[in-house]
Amino acid sequence: MAPQISTLRRALFMPAIASRFMAPSALSRSFSRSADEDCSTFTVDIAVQFKGHNVEPPAQVVETSAKELMKFFKDMSRMRRMEIASDQLYKSKLIRGFCHLYDGQEAVCIGMEAALTKEDNIITGYRDHCTYLGRGGTLPEVFSELMGRRNGCTLGKGGSMHFYKKENGFYGGHGIVGAQVPLGVGLAFAQKYEKVKGVTFALYGDGAANQGQIFESLNMAALWDLPAVYVCENNHYGMGTAEWRSAKCPEYYKRGDYVPGLKVDGMDTLAVKQAVGFAKEHALSKGPIILEMDTYRYHGHSMSDPGSTYRTREEISGVRQERDPIERIRKLILLKEIASAADLKSIEKEVKNEVEDAVAKAKESAPPDPSDLYSNAYVKGYGTQAFGCDRKHSTVVLP
Amino acid sequence: MRAAAEKGHTSAASLPGIPRASKLITSAVAAKSEATTSSPSTKPGHEVLLFEALQEGLEEEMEKDPRVCVMGEDVGHYGGSYKVTKGLAEKFGDLRVLDTPIAENSFTGMAIGAAMTGLRPIVEGMNMGFLLLAYNQISNNCGMLHYTSGGQFTIPIVIRGPGGVGRQLGAEHSQRLESYFQSVPGLQMVACSTPYNAKGLMKAAIRSENPVILYEHVLLYNLKERIPDEDYTCCLEKAELVRPGKDVTILTYSRMRHHVLQAAKTLINNGYDPEIIDIISLKPFDLYTIGNSIKKTHRVLIVEECMRTGGIGASLRSSIIDNFWDYLDAPIMCLSSQDVPTPYAGPLEDATVVQPPQIVKAVEQLCQ
Numbered sequence: 001m002a003p004q005i006s007t008l009r010r011a012l013f014m015p016a017i018a019s020r021f022m023a024p025s026a027l028s029r030s031f032s033r034s035a036d037e038d039c040s041t042f043t044v045d046i047a048v049q050f051k052g053h054n055v056e057p058p059a060q061v062v063e064t065s066a067k068e069l070m071k072f073f074k075d076m077s078r079m080r081r082m083e084i085a086s087d088q089l090y091k092s093k094l095i096r097g098f099c100h101l102y103d104g105q106e107a108v109c110i111g112m113e114a115a116l117t118k119e120d121n122i123i124t125g126y127r128d129h130c131t132y133l134g135r136g137g138t139l140p141e142v143f144s145e146l147m148g149r150r151n152g153c154t155l156g157k158g159g160s161m162h163f164y165k166k167e168n169g170f171y172g173g174h175g176i177v178g179a180q181v182p183l184g185v186g187l188a189f190a191q192k193y194e195k196v197k198g199v200t201f202a203l204y205g206d207g208a209a210n211q212g213q214i215f216e217s218l219n220m221a222a223l224w225d226l227p228a229v230y231v232c233e234n235n236h237y238g239m240g241t242a243e244w245r246s247a248k249c250p251e252y253y254k255r256g257d258y259v260p261g262l263k264v265d266g267m268d269t270l271a272v273k274q275a276v277g278f279a280k281e282h283a284l285s286k287g288p289i290i291l292e293m294d295t296y297r298y299h300g301h302s303m304s305d306p307g308s309t310y311r312t313r314e315e316i317s318g319v320r321q322e323r324d325p326i327e328r329i330r331k332l333i334l335l336k337e338i339a340s341a342a343d344l345k346s347i348e349k350e351v352k353n354e355v356e357d358a359v360a361k362a363k364e365s366a367p368p369d370p371s372d373l374y375s376n377a378y379v380k381g382y383g384t385q386a387f388g389c390d391r392k393h394s395t396v397v398l399p
Numbered sequence: 400m401r402a403a404a405e406k407g408h409t410s411a412a413s414l415p416g417i418p419r420a421s422k423l424i425t426s427a428v429a430a431k432s433e434a435t436t437s438s439p440s441t442k443p444g445h446e447v448l449l450f451e452a453l454q455e456g457l458e459e460e461m462e463k464d465p466r467v468c469v470m471g472e473d474v475g476h477y478g479g480s481y482k483v484t485k486g487l488a489e490k491f492g493d494l495r496v497l498d499t500p501i502a503e504n505s506f507t508g509m510a511i512g513a514a515m516t517g518l519r520p521i522v523e524g525m526n527m528g529f530l531l532l533a534y535n536q537i538s539n540n541c542g543m544l545h546y547t548s549g550g551q552f553t554i555p556i557v558i559r560g561p562g563g564v565g566r567q568l569g570a571e572h573s574q575r576l577e578s579y580f581q582s583v584p585g586l587q588m589v590a591c592s593t594p595y596n597a598k599g600l601m602k603a604a605i606r607s608e609n610p611v612i613l614y615e616h617v618l619l620y621n622l623k624e625r626i627p628d629e630d631y632t633c634c635l636e637k638a639e640l641v642r643p644g645k646d647v648t649i650l651t652y653s654r655m656r657h658h659v660l661q662a663a664k665t666l667i668n669n670g671y672d673p674e675i676i677d678i679i680s681l682k683p684f685d686l687y688t689i690g691n692s693i694k695k696t697h698r699v700l701i702v703e704e705c706m707r708t709g710g711i712g713a714s715l716r717s718s719i720i721d722n723f724w725d726y727l728d729a730p731i732m733c734l735s736s737q738d739v740p741t742p743y744a745g746p747l748e749d750a751t752v753v754q755p756p757q758i759v760k761a762v763e764q765l766c767q
Contacts, residue, residue: 123512155549162547171515172548176539182505183540186512193468193494193518216502217509223500376550377585379608 035338038066044332046274048265048294053253055260055289058278062270066338068114069329070347072269075113076106076326077348079130081355082139083299086129086146089359090303095146099160101299102130104267107325108233108293109134111272112201115280119198121191123171123184125205126161127233127297135170137163139358140365149365156368157376169198178204178211181230185217188228199227199283201276207238209252221288222259229279230256230290233266239301240310253292266293267323296323444627450620452594453483456601457521459630461491464519467605468495470510471523471560480525481561481620507533507558511540514556519605527562527614528574541610542585557604559613563654563704564752566618570740573748575705577614577681581714588681589635590614590653594624596679599633607635614681616654638685640692644674646766647698650689650715652678655702655753662758671762681711689715690723697728698765702753707735732761 043061050057083103089095102109105127112122113134124131129142137153145152146160153163154173163173171187174180184202191198204214209232221228232252236243243250253261260282264275275291282289296319300307307316333339447455461467473480475488475498488496499506503524510520524530530537537558544552564573577588587609591597597615604611633639641656642663651659656677666673674692678685693699699719701712712733719731734753741751 121516153549154547154551157549158547164548164551166515166548166551171512171552172544174540176535179508179535179540182508182536183512183515185505186509186514187516189509190513190516190518193513194516213502213505213508216500216505219500220502220505220509224494224497376546378587379545379553 035066035070035333035343038338041065042336044270046265046268046271048268048271050271050275051253051263053251053256053261053263053290054258055262055282057262058274062274064270064273066333066336069333069336069338072110072114073326073329073333073344074347074351075134076110076269076329078139078351078354079103079106079110079133080326081348081351082129082133082142085143085355085359087299087303089143089146094363095160095303096148097159098126099146099303100127100301101303102127102297104298104319104324105233105235105293105295106130107269107272107328108203108231108266108295110325111269112231112276114269114273115276116201117198118167118169119196120280121169121171121184121187121198121200122203123180123187123200124173124203125177125180125208126173126175127205128161128163128173131203132163132165132170132173135165136168137165137170139355140361143358143362144365147362147365148367149362150368150372151365155372155376157372178208178213180204181208181211181214182217184230185221185226185228188221188226189224191227192224197284199229199280201229201231201279203231203233205238206232206234206236206243206250206252207241207246209234209255210247218256218259218288218290222256225287227283228288229276229283230259230288232290232292233295234292235295235297237297237301237310239305242310251292253290256288256290259288259290261290261292263292263294266295267319267325267328269325269329444625446623446625447594447598448620449591449594449597449615449622449624450482452598452624452626453591453601453615454485454487456598457484457605458487458490460602460605461487461495464605466517467519467521468497468513469521469523470497470499470506472499472501472525474498474523479523481615481617484523503529503532504536508536508540510556511536511544511554514554514610515544515552519555519557521557521559521605524558524560526572526574526617527560527576528571530558530560530576531574531579534579537580537586537610537612538583542583545585545609553608554610555605555608556610557601557607557613558610559601559604559615561615561617561620563614563616563618564736564741564748567743567745567748568617568741569743573741575710575736576612578705578710580612581682581711585610586682587611587635588614589679590616590681591679592616592619592653592656592677594622595626596633596639596677598626599631600635600679602630603632603635606632611635614653618654619657633679636680636683636685638679638688639677640674640688641677642673642675644672645696646672647674647700647762648689648692648696649673649675649700649702649758649762650678651675651702652681652711653704655704658753658755659702659758662755662762665755665759666762669759669763671766673762678715684715684718686718686722689719690726693719693723693726697726699727699731700758700761700765701731701733701735702758702761703733703735704752705735706738707733708738710735729765732765734758734761 041063046060083101090099109131141153148156161175181202188200253263265271279289474484475496478485510522591600703712737751
């Protein structure tokens with residue numbers, strides 16, 4: 001047992017050591033030009049090596065700009081703030097049921113958004129708050145939905161695990177582990193059927209990676225060359241069970257066997273961006289590919305799980321110190337002199353106010369109307385009504 | 400015992416599958432005159448077997464709407480294990496008539512995902528029983544996504560396949576899934592029993608924006624009937640009045656309709672006048688038609704093929720009690736299959752399902 005634990009620890013911290021040696025390049029920027037508008041690109045080295053399975057990994061350098069980095073910082077700070085606020089709301093019993101927080105994993109969804117468009121689809125499991133935000137969701141919609149209010153993103157009837165934004169290609173938000181992956185293959189099937197030039201990214205966790213339907217649907221995606229990319233967000237724990245205790249082969253990017261795979265440092269936003277762009281191209285030309293994002297969640301599995309009974313506090317704080325995605329971007333911004341530390345602090349403050357405003361607004365918004373209990377159970381049309389025997393009294397009216 | 404004169408109409412040959420022409424129309428059911436193929440004003444129609452009727456309906460809808468596609472095991476090149484999709488792959492191509500690997504959970508999930516974007520897939524379970532593997536997808540994603548997404552997604556999917564007790568197919572291939580799926584909110588369920596309603600229901604189900612489960616029966620695929628040439632659909636929520644009567648309302652669906660019709664021959668000869676309704680819509684029940692019938696006859700017999708426990712009959716019984724208690728003169732009788740896995744041996748298998756003599760006896764008991 002002991003050797004396996006230390007292997008895991010080593011795996012978690014190894015990338016951190018390498019990140020100290022990010023090679024600087026390009027000229028330093030002056031503060032006079034607004035960093036948010038500066039689109040001139042420069043390259044950054046990706047610290048941790050990509051590992052490929054049956055595929056040549058992409059280059060270890062990625063192109064970015066000051067504008068992009070500032071956007072990363074702001075968006076990730078907003079997501080981090082949102083999750084912390086949700087933690088507090090849950091503890092004050094304004095959010096009930098299950099609440100699965102994503103803090104620590106922000107780099108995955110932000111990196112993905114940087115490489116994708118709205119033509120591409122994303123589908124994920126229940127840890128979906130930040131992915132929803134990344135796909136164009138707004139903070140008031142998130143908090144209203146979490147608190148079960150009528151102006152939530154799914155009218156207060158979905159809850160934490162059911163966020164959707166169809167117009168932006170975000171297909172949820174699903175409660176049953178792994179069940180979203182066949183849905184994702186269906187989305188990819190529809191893209192191929194309708195000849196849409198987009199790709200579907202189906203996200204699942206290391207726990208879900210052992211589900212049969214992952215392999216069943218992967219077989220179909222590969223068989224029919226569907227533009228599907230499987231993204232395993234490996235945060236190393238399936239609720240309370242560490243990966244080495246539930247998977248014979250915890251190298252999830254290799255488990256596709258005939259389907260190529262790529263292992264990515266999921267705490268490095270730029271690495272994720274590079275890998276996702278590479279995967280999208282692969283899916284459009286050669287077929288499915290699996291991406292394994294090596295990431296970490298600071299909170300427990302959900303708010304009902306303290307998260308410290310199956311892992312040590314040193315491990316959690318260690319990852320937070322060494323590999324935190326927001327800190328990485330902050331260091332890069334400071335290194336490249338894109339903005340000052342004070343600028344970044346003020347962005348964080350701005351984002352904190354945004355979140356607090358949204359929470360306050362959501363707290364005041366109304367719960368769903370009682371008649372909403374029955375709305376959207378069926379789609380109206382083609383005679384969906386049943387009457388009592390005299391057509392006056394209806395016992396079942398399907399709206 | 401009612402006198403024969405009171406009956407008011409003679410009973411024509413009640414062979415299963417042949418609609419009773421002019422007898423079908425009463426005020427209880429919206430006019431469905433296209434059913435009367437013997438009427439001289441309509442086109443002559445053509446004779447088909449039930450599986451051909453299903454295939455016609457499917458083909459017509461696929462021609463009309465390019466978003467309609469079929470997925471299932473052996474639906475493409477093989478032509479379907481019950482020939483419902485015969486010839487479609489040659490006509491529409493491999494992507495629209497997709498041969499899937501044996502992975503019900505995943506290809507049902509895939510169909511639901513495709514439906515979320517606007518495609519209209521039809522999932523075929525080679526045998527309905529195999530769809531139990533897809534129960535999670537059908538219950539949680541198919542049934543619930545319209546609701547949990549606040550109306551953002553519709554799932555216009557049709558899930559169909561043969562179920563029911565066949566000829567000694569064994570326990571696992573003789574399942575009746577209507578009782579398992581009936582509580583899933585968000586689903587609609589219909590059961591076809593004749594070539595006419597098979598084609599009509601298939602087309603209506605494909606056009607419906609809601610997820611519909613279409614239950615076919617293994618033993619009914621070779622029923623022959625003359626159906627209209629023109630385009631028609633059947634309403635997904637309306638029951639079919641098969642034979643009007645006065646003494647008792649017999650509610651049934653799928654294969655049991657034909658057992659009831661057989662029993663009806665004996666009953667009519669013995670002077671009874673049963674009103675036979677094929678409920679068609681298993682979820683939601685057509686309480687309007689059913690209620691009007693009970694108002695008239697005051698006695699109800701339910702004949703179904705699913706198990707006694709938690710079956711369609713159980714739900715129907717409680718709906719009737721809730722809504723029409725005052726009209727009942729006798730307790731509702733429900734004949735269902737025995738609560739056992741279907742045995743292989745012929746006589747035992749026959750004993751698990753309801754047979755015509757039992758139906759006759761039940762009506763006699765009810766009408767005392």
